[in-house]
Amino acid sequence: MQVSLPYARIMLKLSGEALQGDRNSIDFASLTRISNEIAAVVKMGVQVGVVIGGGNLVRGCELSATGFDHITADQMGMMATVINGLALRDALEKKSIATRVLSSIAIQGLVEPFERQRAVRYLKKGRVVIFVGGTGNPLVTTDSTAALRGIETKSDIILKATKVDGVYAADPIKNPKAVRYETLTYDEVLEQRLGVMDHNAILLCRDNNVLLRVFNMNRPQALVQIAQGEAVGTLVKNGEKS
Secondary structure (H helix, E strand, O other), X not given: OOOOOOOOEEEEEEOHHXXXXXXXXXXXXHHHHHHHHHHHHHHOOOEEEEEXXXXXXXXXXXXXXXXXXXXXXXXXXXXXXXXXXXXXXXHHHOOOOOEEEEEOOOOOOOOEEOOHHHHHHHHHXXXXXXXXXXXXXXXXXXXXXXXXXHXXXXXXXXXXXXOOOOEXXXXXXXXXXXXXXXXXXXXXXXXXXXXXXXXXXXXXXHHOOOEEEEEXXXXXXXXXXXXXXXXXXXXXXXXXXX
């Protein structure tokens, strides 16, 4: 008997750092592990979109701090997401997972241009759709891109992959006794200024009533467990304050 899954379509937000392992650039072992988890979820019958960052290659904010024009630095960061998207596509297709890369920046002959209806058609066909180039605009984070693409594609939930297992009342690295939240409301995130996603991304999710789960991508099988409905990490949603 086929098990009923809680989410038909998910939007996964991956930072560029998730691909770098213990060094800068792209770590093959990290790329393989992440692509294995995504492939497992696809084989369960879940439609998967991925918004990927570029911080392992270029961080716009760091470049601008060294003297680069801020707009130019952000544009360089957007190009870095294209490189990561191609790497992830290659890893997935080696596992026979059909994958498409859609870019908000026109790069003819390398990736397809982003267009909402096209993205939804691919998702319905079971393709993994990787969204690169951010929104195509500087000064907009990939957090906001993930929220926007999740809303545009009517994803059931946005999954933000981080290095910690959810949202804490304080930085768990600096304060080992910090309390982890199992659930939060968007208003609580805003009021307490919790570092879940950037402010605009949280507003987009709240105002469009989208579920958000923050989890540790380094935890084995975490993505599969979430796809099966397990309470991994921290769930953020509208509703009564906890």
